[in-house]
Structures are given as C-alpha cells and as structure tokens.
Amino acid sequence: MLETVNEELELGHTGMISVKRFFYDSYSKSVNRSIFDGLQVDMVSFAMELLNSNSSDEQLIGVRILERFTANSKFFQDTFQRIGITLSVMERLVEMLNWKDPQEEIRMSAGKIIVKLVGKKQNALRVAGIPGAMESISSLLQTELIRDHGDYDFWAFNQLGLLILKKLARDHDNCGKIGNTRGVTGTQLRTEISELVFTISYIRDILKYGENHPRLQKLGIDILTSLALEDDATERIGGTGGVLKELFNIFFVETQNDVRIAAGEALGMLAFESKRNCHRILKLNVIHKLSNALESPLIRVNVARILRNLCIYSGTGYFEELRTIITAAPTVSYLIYSKLLD
Structure with a gap:
C-alpha cells in the first residue's frame, strides 16, 4: 500500500520515508485524539506542519513533499493556493533560503518552491512583504565562498536567487504578475531590492566570475535592467564599484550573443538621464x-x-x-x- 501511494503521488526515491511518516502521524492522531483528527490530515497539511518542526529531518521531509507537489501538474494548483494563504509557511520557506550547511537540500527545495510561488502577483507581494525576505533571497547570490567549498553547488543557488529577483522586478504579462510600470507595486518591489547594496554587489560578482555560466549572467543583467527603471536604483547600481566595468567587459568580449546584447541594453538604461553614470x-x-x-x-x-x-x-x-x-x-x-x- 505504501509503495502504491508513493507511486501515485510521484514523490520519487525518497518518498517512502515521507509516506511512512505520514501514515504513522495520521494513525497516532487517530489513537491519541480522535478518528476525525486522523482523517483530516492530508499530505499538504502534514508537510506544512513539519516545516515548523525543530527537527531538521522533519523539516526536510516537509519541504521535500511540498517541492514534489508544486512540481506535479495534478497537485500544484491546490498546493500553491494553500501555501499562499498560510503566512507562517511562506515565512518559513523564506527563512530557509538563508540556511547554510548542513541543510543544503532544505535550502534548495525551499528556493525551488518560492521561484514558482512568486510567479503570481499576489504571492509575490506576500513574499516581498515578509520582514527580511529580500535579505534571505539575496543570500542565494553569494559567490565569495565558491572556491572554498568545491562540493557546494553555489551556482545552482545563484540561479534560484536570480530567478526569484527577476520575477519580482521584471516586466510581467497580464497573467496576474507584477508589472514594470511606474505605479506603486512595481516601484515598491524594485526599490526594496535595490536598497540592499550587497544584492547589487552579489550580482556584480556573478557577472565577474560567471563566464562559464552565461545564463546566470544574463539573469543578473536582466535584473539590473529592470531595477534601472527607478532613478534611485540607477544611481545605486552605477555607484556600486565594478558593476559598470563588468557590464562593459561582457559587452565587448562575451561570446554569448544574447548576453552581450543584454549587457548593452543595461548600459543604455543606466546611462539614460543619469549624469553621474x-x-x-x-x-x-x-x-x-x-x-x-x-x-x-x-x-x-x-x-x-x-x-x-x-x-x-x-x-x-x-x-x-x-x-x-x-x-x-x-x-x-x-x-x-x-x-x-x-
């Protein structure tokens, strides 16, 4: 029965641990409380409860389940809806972005969930409104420890951070996403992102050291271009040492055409109506x-x-x-x- 459930839920090779724990938890509630308490437990609510556990093993089980459910076409819509209305869960996922070893898998899974979560306008606003959210997201962009931790996939975390920031700051279509007009919503989010000076410096480092990761470089450049829609952000970007230099280095010598073009567009935006830049x-x-x-x-x-x-x-x-x-x-x-x- 457990194998059948794991297969139907598409939880993968680690799913048996989650399924066994789920049935054990449901049985315990039925015995210790009432049969109704046990029957009311579903896999999503079970995972949400585990996120707030003090045990890293339980946290890992919870975030694994949510990641698999948000990647499953049969379950993702209901899962995202429930996450989006449960502030404590979103706060926990955002907090997890800032966790380092030994919670690498927890951090990665939380990042993957949030990348998809902020694809909708309302969820993006809720995530951006969580105290410390921008700092946690920006922590994914750190690059200075790459050479000291060869086994730690910093570039994968960089990509997650850039994708989240891009969805918060870029031009979005009409499918319930954040627009890049100069109205309240887009301006507020871009301002919050750009006010974190180390966020821009992290993007600069990705431009500098990411020659083998052109997709990440382009994501970083796209974020800078979106931020440059605001005058204050334009000044902060230009005033962060090395950003303009790295953009020109890519613009003049980068072999990836789309990255070169993106760098040129960013430089054009940063020079527009900015005497200092x-x-x-x-x-x-x-x-x-x-x-x-x-x-x-x-x-x-x-x-x-x-x-x-x-x-x-x-x-x-x-x-x-x-x-x-x-x-x-x-x-x-x-x-x-x-x-x-x-």
Whole structure:
C-alpha cells in the first residue's frame, strides 16, 4: 500500500520515508485524539506542519513533499493556493533560503518552491512583504565562498536567487504578475531590492566570475535592467564599484550573443538621464572601444544608444572625452533613427 501511494503521488526515491511518516502521524492522531483528527490530515497539511518542526529531518521531509507537489501538474494548483494563504509557511520557506550547511537540500527545495510561488502577483507581494525576505533571497547570490567549498553547488543557488529577483522586478504579462510600470507595486518591489547594496554587489560578482555560466549572467543583467527603471536604483547600481566595468567587459568580449546584447541594453538604461553614470562610464575610458564597436552588426544599435546618452546627459566639462563620439555622430544618429523606424 505504501509503495502504491508513493507511486501515485510521484514523490520519487525518497518518498517512502515521507509516506511512512505520514501514515504513522495520521494513525497516532487517530489513537491519541480522535478518528476525525486522523482523517483530516492530508499530505499538504502534514508537510506544512513539519516545516515548523525543530527537527531538521522533519523539516526536510516537509519541504521535500511540498517541492514534489508544486512540481506535479495534478497537485500544484491546490498546493500553491494553500501555501499562499498560510503566512507562517511562506515565512518559513523564506527563512530557509538563508540556511547554510548542513541543510543544503532544505535550502534548495525551499528556493525551488518560492521561484514558482512568486510567479503570481499576489504571492509575490506576500513574499516581498515578509520582514527580511529580500535579505534571505539575496543570500542565494553569494559567490565569495565558491572556491572554498568545491562540493557546494553555489551556482545552482545563484540561479534560484536570480530567478526569484527577476520575477519580482521584471516586466510581467497580464497573467496576474507584477508589472514594470511606474505605479506603486512595481516601484515598491524594485526599490526594496535595490536598497540592499550587497544584492547589487552579489550580482556584480556573478557577472565577474560567471563566464562559464552565461545564463546566470544574463539573469543578473536582466535584473539590473529592470531595477534601472527607478532613478534611485540607477544611481545605486552605477555607484556600486565594478558593476559598470563588468557590464562593459561582457559587452565587448562575451561570446554569448544574447548576453552581450543584454549587457548593452543595461548600459543604455543606466546611462539614460543619469549624469553621474555617464561620468562614471567616461572615466572607464571605453569611448574608443565603443566607437570601434559601431562596426559590429550585433551590438551597434546598443553602442549607438550608449554614445547618444553620453552626449546628451554628460553635461559640460567632458569635451575631450566626447570628441571621438562627435566624429561618430552621423552613424549614431542614423542607427538610432533607423531603429525607431523599425
């Protein structure tokens, strides 16, 4: 019977532990309380109870069940609905994101659940409203310990953190997700994310050390681009040492085309209407490289946007630095104009 239940629920090779524990728990409640208490227990409520246990083994069983149920097309809708209305469960899952060894599997499973959970607007707002949520999510982005812990899959945790942040900050469609308009909701979430300075520094490190993980680099760049919709966030990103430099490094030398294009779009956004960021870019001495990059069909439009923004928003006092751009002005104007027509 236990094997049949495990197979029907698709709990995987570790599921027998969960199923045995579930039936034992239900039987105990029936004996010690009443038969009705035992019958009212279902697998989801059982898992939720275990999340709040003080035992790491019980916590692991609970989060395993929820992860499997949220990945199952037969159960995920009801499971997410119940998680979404149970604040204590969401708080516990968010707390688990910040747990380190020996709870690696607990942390990973909690992250996978939350990635899916924040796909809906209401759930995203609830998660973002949990005290310390942004700090816990950002803890998934840590990279400084990678070389010291070869067995710990930091890149997998980085991906979970980036996916969660992207769903909180990006442009969403009309399927009940957060929009990137300048209304209250999107602005509030992007502000909360960008106010955590170490979040941006973690993304910078992913850009710097993630050359073998281009998908993660692109996720990080997409988040920076979304955050740049807010003026304050734009200044924080530009003011975090090394972010602009790493974006340009990717823009000029990265072999993955989609990552290069994303980096160019982010740089264009960060230079738009930001005198300080324009000055920071000029101090990186990248003007000649940008001018030469106008010959590259892949990135020339984004190059033109960056150069155009530098000319418009740098202000006075940078004539020598901008002299090269002036000679390229006809090309820049043509590219911008033709792109607008497209």
